[in-house]
Amino acid sequence: MTVTFLGVRHHSPACARLAADIVAAVRPAYVLVEGPADMNDRMDELLLGHEPPIAVHTGYRDPGRRHGSWTPFCDHSPEWTALNAGRAAGAELRFIDLPAWHPALAGVRNRYADAEARYGEATARLCRDFAVDDADALWDHLFEIEPADGLAERLAVYFDLLRGDTEAGPDDTAREAYMAHWVRAAAAHADGRPVVVVTGGFHRPALIRLAEDGDRSWPEVPRPPDGATARSYLVPYSFRRLDAFDGYQAGMPSPGYYQHLWEHGAAGAGRLLVEAVVARLRARRQQVSTADLIAARAAADALALMRGHRHPARVDVLDGLAGALVSEAIETPLPWASRGPLQAGAHPVIVEMIAALSGDRTGRLHRDTPLPPLVHAVLAVLGEPGEERLDLGEETGRERSRLLHRLRVLGVPGVLRTSGPSPAGGAELTERWELTDSDERLPALIEAGAYGVDPQEAAAAVLAERVPGADLDELAGVLLDAALCGVGELTGQVLDDLARAVGRAADLGALGRTLAVVLAMWRHGELFGTSGSATLGAVVRATAERALWLAEGVRGGPAPADLRRIEAMAAVRDALRHAGSALGLDTEAALGVADRIAACRDAPPDLRGAALGLAWTLRGHAAGDPGRAVRGAFVPATAGDWLAGLFALAREEVLHTAGVLELLDELVAAMADDDFLVALPALRQAFGFFPPRERHLIATRLTGLRGGGTSPWDLMRLDAAPELVAAGMALDERADAALRREGLIP
Incomplete structure (x- = not known):
């Protein structure tokens, strides 16, 4: 034997x-x-x-x-x-x-x-x-x-x-x-x-x-x-999943090339690789001439001869193509000289060469192949491609929403939510989904079948995988997904984990996201299936109090506005507005914290602006004279960051309090040209908190204030970016100054 x-x-x-x-x-x-x-x-x-x-x-x-x-x-x-x-x-x-x-x-x-x-x-x-x-x-x-x-x-x-x-x-x-x-x-x-x-x-x-x-x-x-x-x-x-250049753990790279090698031998594989590269480049309107093609083949043949190959090998063909088609210097090493995913900044021609090497073949199972129960369960109810509009005020709409969210959590391709409720939004009761066909759907469903026999069981198992080792931000995401998927038993477990994590949290931004999620679930319990949860209310209260405590301790000089920090203050505002009395939140204590932050020169500008906005919205008016508060806090170097915090929390108050918008226009207009140019990106970010309708209202009031016959629509539809306009104005001013200095203009 x-x-x-x-x-x-x-x-x-x-x-x-x-x-x-x-x-x-x-x-x-x-x-x-x-x-x-x-x-x-x-x-x-x-x-x-x-x-x-x-x-x-x-x-x-x-x-x-x-x-x-x-x-x-x-x-x-x-x-x-x-x-x-x-x-x-x-x-x-x-x-x-x-x-x-x-x-x-x-x-x-x-x-x-x-x-x-x-x-x-x-x-x-x-x-x-x-x-x-x-x-x-x-x-x-x-x-x-x-x-x-x-x-x-x-x-x-x-x-x-x-x-x-x-x-x-x-x-x-x-x-x-x-x-x-x-x-x-x-x-x-x-x-x-x-x-x-x-x-x-x-x-x-x-x-x-x-x-x-x-x-x-x-x-x-x-x-x-x-x-x-x-x-x-x-x-x-698929060949894409097999390819080492896509991060596949091991095996041969470039499966498309080796498929040609298997079917046509070394000589045929080299020829087909060149044809595939040229076809991809031409499909993307990259010019590849016959002379380039001849040069690439000649280089590959010469390299093969020099390296002792009877026919051009994979690297011979690739080196020949790179030499013929890439005329400028390449900053990163050629990817076929090592193993692993393509590096960022790879030359576009090199990217197309690697794609041609990989191939686009996807396998197909025999029609008699047994499939996991999950596949049959999903295909029976998924429906035809197209847009779906769900009314979440009805049980049938909520049940369909839960199914689609389960498929989203499972990573099933072709299932995309285009709009719907979010923690930061209001009680939106309409949800829109886009269902499309995808060759990757069946593999994804089969692989998800290892998690359970139906979408609810499988989604619950996937979400449970995300819990161990998750930080506060990640736990909030799991909690929201569990609620959207209708996985009630996991929701209770994650809430307990969140309650423990909140007490030791040190990241104000993560607390803000958590508060937005738990507050939305507390406010709209019928929508999320969390009505009457005492644990949820306790987490809302603990998170809001912890966020205020952390906010008062934040220190730092001028820096770009931290949007997550601003969103945390907005979440605190919403918690006090919508749950303060029901959950026993201390609004007066919160106002005291906000006033102290707003007056603290060591606090970051965006946080000071947000604190002023928080106090303004909770009181319904600014403490004292709003104009005096704005004028005292406005510093040209940090004006954009401060306004970002203020607008994010008190947008309507600023817009509808008499004289405030006009005062802001006065303060911005008084800025030196260099200060304005530096502050412009932050100012644009700040005014981005106003929706289009309110930006038009601001433009209308400003054009009326300044006169000159300019239309608000013209003001909102500049042909050039505001940064470019400001830079051009600054350049004009420097040119005029130089001309005056030399006595060329009066």
């Missing part, structure tokens, strides 16, 4: 051909493949006749751990070709690795993660010896472009060298011991016929050693512990 151990690189066309050829040649009794052993009784499902790329998605949940991972297959995956060739040869097929949920794979998002990081020193030495940039170029140089003769022997030498004396960690040790047990059992049950074992090259040396002695009975497949849920389903996958 012979056991053939084939160590491979995942998603390698050369290894995929070799695996299929070996299985077809030896016609083994068993084909053993690195993969999740708990899928063995579903091998027929895996080989139904899908169109790769596809993947096995596994979701795992227990009280202490949640994990999701993938086992992907494409046409040129050695595991895939070995299984299909084994089925054709009549062999028994087995996955022999631990299930994806097992603790030994807890840190693995993708099972077929190549092991270069484990033997980086050996890989770096080989890269230096062969004068290539990285392990991907090294692999192409040694195996993908070279003839197939002796490939198995060369792979064995390569992986033996890389593994060397490397000590495997405890997770790899556990996996290798389990896989070796399967090998021993298959060898014992093969009745003298061959056995073929296909695993990642890193594991091959250990498996050869471990397979010699030990238990030869069939190993048991581990089962999830009590209280845990583990579900696995086949999902359509």
